[in-house]
Amino acid sequence: MKKLLYIVLSTSVFFITSCKRKTTEPTVNNIKSTLVKYAKGFEIKKSKDIITLIVKNPYQNANKPISYTFSKTNKSQVKIPVQKLVATSTTHIPMLELLGEESKLVGFPHTKYVSSKNTRQLIDQGKIVEIGQEAELNTEVLFDLQPNVVLAFSMQKTNKSLSLIEKNGIPVILNGDWLEETPLGRAEWIKVFGILFDKEKEADSIFSIIESNYLDAKNIALKAIDEPSILSGAVMQKDIWNLPAGDSFVAKYLKDANTNYLWKNTTGKGSLSLSFESVLDKGQQADIWIAPGYFNTKEQLLQSNELYKQFDAFKNDKIYTPNLKTGATGGVIYYELGPTRPDLVLKDIIKIAHPDLLKEYEMTFFEKMK
Incomplete structure (x- = not known):
């Protein structure tokens, strides 16, 4: 065993x-x-x-x-x-x-x-x-x-x-x-x-x-030459955009994957609640958009708010979500397995941010949004 x-x-x-x-x-x-x-x-x-x-x-x-x-x-x-x-x-x-x-x-x-x-x-x-x-x-x-x-x-x-x-x-x-x-x-x-x-x-x-x-994956990420800028979250209710605070465990993943999370310098260990306009202003040119709330497709994003299409990550098909990989009865695998296997979560993010560092790796949780 x-x-x-x-x-x-x-x-x-x-x-x-x-x-x-x-x-x-x-x-x-x-x-x-x-x-x-x-x-x-x-x-x-x-x-x-x-x-x-x-x-x-x-x-x-x-x-x-x-x-x-x-x-x-x-x-x-x-x-x-x-x-x-x-x-x-x-x-x-x-x-x-x-x-x-x-x-x-x-x-x-x-x-x-x-x-x-x-x-x-x-x-x-x-x-x-x-x-x-x-x-x-x-x-x-x-x-x-x-x-x-x-x-x-x-x-x-x-x-x-x-x-x-x-x-x-x-x-x-x-x-x-x-x-x-x-x-x-x-x-x-x-x-x-x-x-x-x-x-x-x-x-x-x-x-x-x-x-x-x-720790091995973290060391692999350090070999990256560039640090792509990262946007996360989405509007969950009214006009409030929820995204990870700078001291959150999600921000820790993004740091260890050697990326530039645009809200890394904020305080707090949970979520930030920001206006759509402020996120658009800061994150419009972000290279990658990771975990856009409960949305599963780009069409769903646009149905919620057409302004989402103004983000470069939307235009360049650089949106990744863990919501698409589910079990037989619809449970999202990421929410079940992710907390126990942070090594696999980190490797997924490294694969997204620095694909050349993990050429043979297939992501466990995340998938590109279509």
Whole structure:
């Protein structure tokens, strides 16, 4: 299994009642910390047979961390390895599959958005049950499944569905990977999955390969002579154009791909909300337009606003989107697999910006808009 995972990754080269939930870090003698290199949202500490996971950012604007404890022997902790899991985000699927643990997934909300062929097969076979939407989980179905753990994410401190699950004695672990600020920080959350399935060494090895692939790709990009200028985003509502802020993880991709993102000097780790006119003024002559919102074709862009045709990237057919590559039921592969495989995302962007550096590489997520 380890050999197979290595081949797959390297050739790509490109809550909690029974969980003993706490809002402060536990004080334990002889604690040993697991190395976390990029992720800012979690820590892992060990003492004897107990593993403590500290989620620093369990939800947006959280002011206290949450701690979860795991053990193979101590019944007062979450018992590992987990045998039955409910997950709530498609970004959890690739991490389960890389560890070879997708068969432990018994419930998932809105299964139609799952793109992976392996997990889709389990859904089609009835081995993974539909449990509603994330914000409105069907708790009756979930309780019938009796999972050992529910791996969830929450936009805010209170969540009625998750609170009800906790009250019924099922541990809920809040996964904050989506709040990470760097591509490798997001991918490093596979180490948390390693804890759940008692596969910490495997998780560390997988992440090391992804990290190595990413850094190798970054070094390849440094060989480029030119830095093409980049435009991103589009108008999502009214006249407001949303695009990545200068400190966002998307801007980090564009920097590591050795491009000139036109809004790289702005502050903020999320999105910027700008007027159409200001973006047109600054980005009209941009060489490349990456990820133009939810639009899939140039015709859709023009139907929304004919002024889009004034951009040079539109005129020169230099618009690229990740929306066109989908799974069998319509889920966008980029949103599912991208956070776990930042090395492939970076190589896609390098291929777009510096095609001569990766002549034989075929893009995994992005495709030229027609």
